[in-house]
Amino acid sequence: xxxxxxxxxxxxVQKGGIPIINCAYENTAFDYFPWYQQFPGKGPALLIAxxxxxxxxxEGRFTISFNKxxxxxxxxxxxxxxxxxxxxxxxxxIGGYGNKLVFGAxxxxxxxx
Amino acid sequence: NAGVTQTPKxxxxxxxxxxxxxxxxxxxxxxxxxxxxxxxxxxxxIHYSVGAGITDQGEVPNGYNVxxxxxxxxxxxxxxxxxxxxxxxxxxxxYASGGAGNTIYFGEGSWLTVV
Numbered sequence: 001x002x003x004x005x006x007x008x009x010x011x012x013v014q015k016g017g018i019p020i021i022n023c024a025y026e027n028t029a030f031d032y033f034p035w036y037q038q039f040p041g042k043g044p045a046l047l048i049a050x051x052x053x054x055x056x057x058x059e060g061r062f063t064i065s066f067n068k069x070x071x072x073x074x075x076x077x078x079x080x081x082x083x084x085x086x087x088x089x090x091x092x093x094i095g096g097y098g099n100k101l102v103f104g105a106x107x108x109x110x111x112x113x
Numbered sequence: 114n115a116g117v118t119q120t121p122k123x124x125x126x127x128x129x130x131x132x133x134x135x136x137x138x139x140x141x142x143x144x145x146x147x148x149x150x151x152x153x154x155x156x157x158x159i160h161y162s163v164g165a166g167i168t169d170q171g172e173v174p175n176g177y178n179v180x181x182x183x184x185x186x187x188x189x190x191x192x193x194x195x196x197x198x199x200x201x202x203x204x205x206x207x208y209a210s211g212g213a214g215n216t217i218y219f220g221e222g223s224w225l226t227v228v
Contacts, residue, residue, distance in 0.1 A: 006155070034217075043117075044156070045202050060141030089155055100146070100171065101217070103155035 006104025
C-alpha cells in the first residue's frame with residue numbers, strides 16, 4: 001500500500017513548457033512535503049518543500065501547490081530547460097522525523113530542446 | 114566537508130553471502146537512515162537512527178541489520194543476501210530538530226546485485 005501516490009510515471013515536454021507532477025497522500029498526520037530531484041547515478045537532492053499551512057511556495061522556477069482538503073500537492077516547473085531532465089520524487093513525513101520519508105514512485109521528466 | 118559518503122559504489126554478491134554497506138557523514142547530523150530504491154517504487158525506508166546507540170526499523174527492515182556506535186557512521190548489514198535485495202541503496206542524514214527546516218542529505222548510492 002503506497003501512502004503517497006505520484007503521477008504521471010513519465011513526462012515529456014518541450015523546452016519552455018510547464019511540466020506538472022501530482023501527488024496524493026492518505027495519512028493526514030503528514031506535515032512536511034518535500035520534492036526531490038535525482039539525476040542518473042546520483043542520490044536524490046532536495047528541490048523544494050512545503051508545510052500544510054501554506055497553499056503555495058515558489059523557489060526560482062519551481063512551485064509547489066498544496067491542497068490540504070484534497071490531500072494533494074503538485075510540482076510545477078516554469079520555463080523548463082533540458083537540464084531539468086531528471087527523476088522527480090514527492091515525499092511526506094510526520095513531525096520532527098524528517099528523516100522518515102515516505103516517497104512517491106517517481107516521475108521521469110524529459111525536456112526536449 | 115564530504116557530506117554523506119557510501120562505499121562500495123557497486124557490489125555483486127552470491128545468494129547467501131553477507132556484506133556490509135558503509136555510510137559516513139561529516140556534518141555532525143543526529144539522524145541517519147537507509148533507503149532502498151527499486152524501479153516504480155520510489156525509495157523505501159529500511160532502518161533509521163536518531164543518534165548514537167539508537168536505531169529503529171523502517172518500512173522494509175527484513176534481512177537487514179544496522180548499528181550506530183558513532184555519530185558519523187551508520188553501516189547496513191545484509192545477513193544472508195537474496196536476489197530480492199538487488200537494489201540501489203541510499204544512506205541519508207540530517208539534523209534532528211524540526212522537519213521542514215532541515216535538509217536531508219543523500220549519499221550517491223550503492224548498487225547491489227545478488228545472483
